[in-house]
Amino acid sequence: MFERRLFREEHEMFRASVRKFIEKEIAPYHQQWEKDGIVPRELWLKAGAAGMLCCTIPEEYGGLGLDYLFDVIVFEEMARSGFTAPGFMIHCDLVATYIKSFGSEEQKKYWLPKMVSGEAIGSLGMTEPHAGSDLKNIKTRATRNGDSYIIDGQKVFISNGQLCDVIVLATKTDSSQGAAGITLFLVDTSLPGFVRGKKLDKLGLKGQDTSELFFENLRVPASAMLGTEGQGFALMMTKLAQERLAQAIRSAVVAETAIDWTVEYTHNRKAFGGTIADFQNTQFKLAELKTEAVIGRVFTDACIEKFMRGELSEIDAAMAKMWLSNLHCKVVDECLQLFGGWGYMWEYPIARAYADARIVKIAGGSIEVMKHIIGRSLYR
Amino acid sequence: MFERRLFREEHEMFRASVRKFIEKEIAPYHQQWEKDGIVPRELWLKAGAAGMLCCTIPEEYGGLGLDYLFDVIVFEEMARSGFTAPGFMIHCDLVATYIKSFGSEEQKKYWLPKMVSGEAIGSLGMTEPHAGSDLKNIKTRATRNGDSYIIDGQKVFISNGQLCDVIVLATKTDSSQGAAGITLFLVDTSLPGFVRGKKLDKLGLKGQDTSELFFENLRVPASAMLGTEGQGFALMMTKLAQERLAQAIRSAVVAETAIDWTVEYTHNRKAFGGTIADFQNTQFKLAELKTEAVIGRVFTDACIEKFMRGELSEIDAAMAKMWLSNLHCKVVDECLQLFGGWGYMWEYPIARAYADARIVKIAGGSIEVMKHIIGRSLYR
Amino acid sequence: MFERRLFREEHEMFRASVRKFIEKEIAPYHQQWEKDGIVPRELWLKAGAAGMLCCTIPEEYGGLGLDYLFDVIVFEEMARSGFTAPGFMIHCDLVATYIKSFGSEEQKKYWLPKMVSGEAIGSLGMTEPHAGSDLKNIKTRATRNGDSYIIDGQKVFISNGQLCDVIVLATKTDSSQGAAGITLFLVDTSLPGFVRGKKLDKLGLKGQDTSELFFENLRVPASAMLGTEGQGFALMMTKLAQERLAQAIRSAVVAETAIDWTVEYTHNRKAFGGTIADFQNTQFKLAELKTEAVIGRVFTDACIEKFMRGELSEIDAAMAKMWLSNLHCKVVDECLQLFGGWGYMWEYPIARAYADARIVKIAGGSIEVMKHIIGRSLYR
Amino acid sequence: MFERRLFREEHEMFRASVRKFIEKEIAPYHQQWEKDGIVPRELWLKAGAAGMLCCTIPEEYGGLGLDYLFDVIVFEEMARSGFTAPGFMIHCDLVATYIKSFGSEEQKKYWLPKMVSGEAIGSLGMTEPHAGSDLKNIKTRATRNGDSYIIDGQKVFISNGQLCDVIVLATKTDSSQGAAGITLFLVDTSLPGFVRGKKLDKLGLKGQDTSELFFENLRVPASAMLGTEGQGFALMMTKLAQERLAQAIRSAVVAETAIDWTVEYTHNRKAFGGTIADFQNTQFKLAELKTEAVIGRVFTDACIEKFMRGELSEIDAAMAKMWLSNLHCKVVDECLQLFGGWGYMWEYPIARAYADARIVKIAGGSIEVMKHIIGRSLYR
Ligand SMILES: Cc1cc2nc3c(=O)[nH]c(=O)nc-3n(C[C@H](O)[C@H](O)[C@H](O)COP(=O)(O)OP(=O)(O)OC[C@H]3O[C@@H](n4cnc5c(N)ncnc54)[C@H](O)[C@@H]3O)c2cc1C
Ligand SMILES: Cc1cc2nc3c(=O)[nH]c(=O)nc-3n(C[C@H](O)[C@H](O)[C@H](O)COP(=O)(O)OP(=O)(O)OC[C@H]3O[C@@H](n4cnc5c(N)ncnc54)[C@H](O)[C@@H]3O)c2cc1C
Ligand SMILES: Cc1cc2nc3c(=O)[nH]c(=O)nc-3n(C[C@H](O)[C@H](O)[C@H](O)COP(=O)(O)OP(=O)(O)OC[C@H]3O[C@@H](n4cnc5c(N)ncnc54)[C@H](O)[C@@H]3O)c2cc1C
Numbered sequence A, B, C, D: 001m002f003e004r005r006l007f008r009e010e011h012e013m014f015r016a017s018v019r020k021f022i023e024k025e026i027a028p029y030h031q032q033w034e035k036d037g038i039v040p041r042e043l044w045l046k047a048g049a050a051g052m053l054c055c056t057i058p059e060e061y062g063g064l065g066l067d068y069l070f071d072v073i074v075f076e077e078m079a080r081s082g083f084t085a086p087g088f089m090i091h092c093d094l095v096a097t098y099i100k101s102f103g104s105e106e107q108k109k110y111w112l113p114k115m116v117s118g119e120a121i122g123s124l125g126m127t128e129p130h131a132g133s134d135l136k137n138i139k140t141r142a143t144r145n146g147d148s149y150i151i152d153g154q155k156v157f158i159s160n161g162q163l164c165d166v167i168v169l170a171t172k173t174d175s176s177q178g179a180a181g182i183t184l185f186l187v188d189t190s191l192p193g194f195v196r197g198k199k200l201d202k203l204g205l206k207g208q209d210t211s212e213l214f215f216e217n218l219r220v221p222a223s224a225m226l227g228t229e230g231q232g233f234a235l236m237m238t239k240l241a242q243e244r245l246a247q248a249i250r251s252a253v254v255a256e257t258a259i260d261w262t263v264e265y266t267h268n269r270k271a272f273g274g275t276i277a278d279f280q281n282t283q284f285k286l287a288e289l290k291t292e293a294v295i296g297r298v299f300t301d302a303c304i305e306k307f308m309r310g311e312l313s314e315i316d317a318a319m320a321k322m323w324l325s326n327l328h329c330k331v332v333d334e335c336l337q338l339f340g341g342w343g344y345m346w347e348y349p350i351a352r353a354y355a356d357a358r359i360v361k362i363a364g365g366s367i368e369v370m371k372h373i374i375g376r377s378l379y380r
């Protein structure tokens, strides 16, 4: 097998502590959170206290200033656990990163410490009912009004939508333009005019409060702008690689984990005088999946290294996101099959993993959008 | 397109009435039933009154003595509706058929009229926690005791498990034997010793009361036996083709329907200055799926005809079940993708269809068992 | 298994005679023809004498006026034999059919009897080096000159190119137009200005004289026109369904035959104390392929029937061509694998079938063009 | 893109010289060699003189004692060229490596200098007509006779079979045993009793002299044994990883190269008022393939590094061989398709690449054998 070479001892100690946290603070409650469709705020505070949120935020903004691998470990261990309710990844990898990279000193000072501690929960508000892949066609308007902007519009599918205290919000400041008319704001959800819509009932990710959000005459100070006017699209583009890498990281782990579950299950499940593992079909299927999981692992780790060297391109990330997402879905599908009827029972992690998996080929840049990006690049 | 040639005018009239029934009696309530994990008994009575249950049962047993195509129409229209909560198929196609084919006059007289009217709901009890595909290894015992048999054991994954009034139950009367030791009983669930276990929480089929069942010292008269002692396995084998055909019939329709939904959705969904239907990828994917749906339709109808001529072999049925189940899952998966984020929302039929679909490659003879049957037959 | 229901006794007698012909007149020489890259003209005369060419041509034009199933039988038995050198299909199904359908009385009287007897061999000249799928962009010009047309240009990939006596040739009579500028001519290859280019060396179909053809100031009488000026594209479109059906018919048979070879081989090939047939992987693979071959068979026969009723649409035919071509290629690929090293040896029919197969996804309308046709039709 | 990090400047200089060699000494003649089914001996001498044979052999045995990457470069550049006639890989990576690793001082002194110079060409003789995957069931006997062994038997599919001067030959010294009865000999083909059988006509690899070999009462001195009696199987096992890695290395390059060809072709091929590259289908297909080629590249390079650290396990190598072989075949198939009719013409490299590719899923350990190895390992 291919030993991973990324992590040092301090990372592995952190990993152990994250695992313990998950076991103690998440595992016992996850089933309930799925019913609730949301996690309690205390979980966030506990995770903050455990140092699991936004590991890379510098000490001056309340963080620990650790390297990216600490974030990776949180994403990996969450993925390994199969518990998808807490929306840590969007909070840490996206919202905090946007603020860290593009925020004013004031914005960073205000929000980052709270995000590290879990007091403030972050959301990313891009998608609208009629515009997902085609982000430049959003309609939410931000209209200059003296020293403020008035925001009107609607978002949908927003992760952490019920919990969020701060949103990186994509708006149109110039509706006559496409991408060039987009501006980002850092919206404080305690402001009047912010209205949480309904929590969406989904195929999987049952514990996540994916929501509709409404902005009705919401007034934000101009200082809430992230970057400059019209710069929003460009800013988002610079963070795509990171977001997509994070998804690939999770998918790589889910694939590995689902295979482990299935090896164990088929090894123990008796049938026809032997076990399910004795069938050549079982062994061949798992051999194929395992091979791809190993290859996916080697590639993902190469991407992580490249990202940390600042060299991961948009195209690299699109390849990682596309291939690992596809693998993720394929693995959970083929593994579920080997569980027979039990694979269809919600109490089995493989059933939940199957329902959770289906989103990864869609959100954060669909498979088709990835192909578009990669395909186009071949002819340059 | 290939016009279907199976149905005559009376069939199409019946189809129209079934559609109306679904619209009026099922559509408005289905969401609630999904939450309840079960449908109300009245639905069954209404369906009975509408002539939708067990259409082929002869008039002498309370039925209408219609041809098999009437049953087909019920399965097809239920499949087209996307409403999976009512477990009509198992009741009609399996339980009533077992009784009609193998029951004593007394058994037929007693149960069939009630099943036609919906007063008695049927279940098929074969699978046990440790034995599904490997049916001959079940452990539920039926021990002769004077004029009765005492039944002890446990079943799992039993459709209509909370509602059922009568079960075709597979037991071992001779545990020293495999297949040859299996005997079927027609168990009245009002008897003492019948204990309904928990309703199982599933990936999909949320409105179906798939359950555990327990048999504790349950005494049935010898006259409750279906067929003769040791004949159970052989009897079940004779009905496999019919069960598998029914699954293929449903899958063929789900595939067609999901494609229709997706053509419509992509036609209307705007993006990038056009619609999702304008992308060659969309058209090519749907062209592939449509082609397979058409081919699957022609084949399914050929199987129905063959079945009605009494010529559908176990192998034919295994081919139909396998191929159409695979198609079913593939189509809903690829179609869901084309819905983007909306495809992941439970309110969209495609999301539910996706969750519901995953069982068809497992229950009623898994894909692997089908391949086993077909593969073996090639070398005879 | 699904018994075919198309053929009557007279068809089966004809089939037997075709098989005998192949065994006696083709099998012993095919290897040599592969080396030569061409078949001898005598073969055509013998095939004509055996009644195998253009079975549907009416008696008044020298034919037997049989139904389409006789042509089908020739295509099927050639496909079953694995001998691809003789280009009968293009001759019968395309060239003769064009003449029969669109030819003037004079043209029919002149060419059809010779084509039935094998004295005149037909080719279809559409593709040019720079234009295949995009047929309306051909450049070969036909310029009116008094009572004649002067043809200049070049064709490529023309089956029967070295042997042909008559060509249905697509030309541009109006180069300012696309499809509307295309006109067909029936070109007698003994005319001055007709120049046979090189025989093309191919991946497979080694015995077929696929060639370049040149037309240099070639003068044909206006009476050589097939249909009217500018009607060429429309005429070709009306025959596409037939051509594509013929390809599907052949592919269905190749798939069946390759599976038969492989069942037999794996049954006899010893390894690891048993045979290759004992491996579950072998049985499962063949079960999948066999299932698709059976389904493809049922569908192909339904298409033949529909075609004979005059109802096979362009879309139906595109579905058949696409799906059966894909199946054809998949089956020979997976079967070859099961032959191990022997599958790679030219002396094994499966190796030749593999090389021959690859063209079916390209010629006569590529898979992509089929998807284009089908996909577009979904949104009408 | 992922820059490769394996090679240093000296490697790249060597690579340039190998490319020049191929261009000058192979490219102009390859077509002729395909017709001949063999390459001339002078090519080997020239390659030897160019330092391209057996780069890792120590100076004491006439070599240059370079690192493994020099061999890799030869395999890669040959693969990139698309010229498959010269059987360098088996000679260098297998035969010379066997001798270097297991040979006596005398054997090394005798054979290695000649192999480095190209005077002696090596073959590996394992497979027999009835035993390929199931190697332990070979029948070629080596019977002790005083100080010699008498060898009788037959091999098949032996690369370099017409040219070889020395064979690493697998024999049975104890036919009552399986693997434990196998002994290797280093057979000098100038000895009496060595008979070259027919050169096999193949689907691809047309320039390779894959042959049958016969051993009739061939007497070799006991000192020709490689390793000890009964050790043969174990010795072969230790080299499997290297052989399989070499295949993966070639496949990775072929995949990359075929994609490059296709990007270029589709970019230039005009159709429908644009180019084939303008179709989304083209871009999406190539995006998928490119992604896999990149991932395969990263993984292959990781395997090379691991191999050079002495850590590449049998399972790692099986994964690499399986996955890259599959990719190789898939890529050439999908790329050929995008060439349309030209892809089927032998003059196009993609057509030859397609024919050549098909063997990689069979020889040197079939896909199925790889799955067997990997699958089994999961349950240990
Ligand atoms: C559970 C969940 C959580 C989410 N969380 C967030 C969040 O926190 N914040 C946020 O802003 N958004 C979020 N999203 C939204 C998500 O990013 C979008 O759903 C996604 O970008 C796709 O957009 P869409 O749904 O509008 O699909 P569409 O853009 O309408 O796409 C429909 C289909 O068309 C395809 N398509 C699009 N473009 C092309 C093309 N050029 N060529 C071919 N095919 C194409 C798509 O791949 C898809 O198959 C979330 C979504 C889900 C379901
Ligand atoms: C929603 C639902 C409803 C159901 N309804 C009913 C019902 O009403 N009545 C009833 O009696 N049962 C019912 N079942 C049970 C169902 O029929 C079984 O789940 C099914 O037969 C598979 O059995 P299993 O779950 O024990 O899987 P197992 O038999 O344990 O199979 C595990 C895996 O091994 C594979 N496998 C098995 N044999 C082989 C082989 N020879 N070669 C290779 N692979 C093999 C299987 O395909 C599967 O992938 C239901 C199940 C579900 C989930
Ligand atoms: C052995 C052989 C025999 C033949 N016999 C004859 C014959 O007898 N007479 C004759 O006239 N022709 C003949 N042909 C030609 C054959 O019909 C053409 O090769 C075929 O139509 C494809 O055209 P092309 O080669 O120009 O490919 P192109 O049209 O250049 O296509 C290149 C690629 O682009 C794809 N493509 C094309 N359009 C689209 C689209 N809209 N969207 C996405 N992808 C697209 C194609 O599918 C293909 O993959 C023969 C060809 C061969 C190889």
Ligand SMILES: Cc1cc2nc3c(=O)[nH]c(=O)nc-3n(C[C@H](O)[C@H](O)[C@H](O)COP(=O)(O)OP(=O)(O)OC[C@H]3O[C@@H](n4cnc5c(N)ncnc54)[C@H](O)[C@@H]3O)c2cc1C
Pocket: C269, C271, C272, C276, C279, C281, C282, C337, C338, C339, C340, C341, C342, C344, D090, D123, D124, D125, D126, D127, D129, D130, D131, D132, D133, D134, D156, D157, D158, D159, D160, D202, D205, D210, D359, D362, D363, D364, D365, D366, D367, D368, D369, D372
């Ligand atoms: C061009 C070429 C060059 C070659 N060069 C050499 C050479 O230089 N020296 C040499 O010694 N050999 C050589 N070979 C032989 C090659 O290694 C064998 O062909 C290969 O090992 C497969 O063996 P086989 O052909 O006997 O197939 P078989 O072993 O008969 O296999 C038949 C089929 O059964 C499958 N199968 C086998 N075992 C299992 C299993 N356990 N489970 C499921 N399926 C299984 C195989 O994968 C294959 O699909 C060459 C072959 C070719 C074609």
